[in-house]
Amino acid sequence: MxxxxxxxxxxxxxxxxxxxxxxxxxxxxxxxxxxxxxxxxxxxxxxxxxxxxxxxxxxxxxxxxxxxxxxxxxxTPPSNGELFRRKMDKYRDKEREKFMQEHQGMTIEEVEDLEEHRD
Structure with missing residues (x-):
């Protein structure tokens, strides 16, 4: 051999x-x-x-x-840290999308600005 x-x-x-x-x-x-x-x-x-x-x-x-x-x-595969970062980025994006769907496409800053002007 x-x-x-x-x-x-x-x-x-x-x-x-x-x-x-x-x-x-x-x-x-x-x-x-x-x-x-x-x-x-x-x-x-x-x-x-x-x-x-x-x-x-x-x-x-x-x-x-x-x-x-x-x-x-x-x-060279991604490190555990890189894999975790990607997972957290997806989670954050999902939460941001959920928030914006519940608030007619507005970001949190836009919602807060709108609430400030109502008072």
């Missing part, structure tokens, strides 16, 4: 040739904001080495890694 050896590269200062000489088959680049840059540097020197790159959380960072020469991308 032939199992490929994958080595994670986290900075452009790591010795790639040393790792390839040791038997590494695939490079997994995980360099944070520098991932695309690291991929491009590796691709220049080693055009045939398979590269997996962490694409980051956005379409832009994923495309940057692909354009830099990555053969495959691993996607």
């Amino acid at each position: 032939d199992i490929p050896i994958v080595c994670t590269i986290v900075t452009e200062y790591m010795d790639i040739q040393e790792r390839l000489d040791a038997g590494v088959d695939i490079l997994n680049v995980s360099g944070g904001k520098d991932t695309a840059y690291i991929v491009s540097r590796i691709r220049e020197k080693y055009p045939d080495v398979p590269i997996i790159a962490t694409g980051g959380p956005t379409d832009e960072t994923i495309l940057a890694a692909i354009n830099a020469g990555a053969n495959a991308i691993s996607w």
Whole structure:
């Protein structure tokens, strides 16, 4: 059975040739904001080495890694905090919509202004 050896590269200062000489088959680049840059540097020197790159959380960072020469991308999923923020944003939007439906499309500020002028 032939199992490929994958080595994670986290900075452009790591010795790639040393790792390839040791038997590494695939490079997994995980360099944070520098991932695309690291991929491009590796691709220049080693055009045939398979590269997996962490694409980051956005379409832009994923495309940057692909354009830099990555053969495959691993996607960075949203954090628990980001998922919770999205859930709370939906809840807030739902409550705002409910309020506005009950008050003829007016915002809370408009309702308060109207009430102030009634007095």
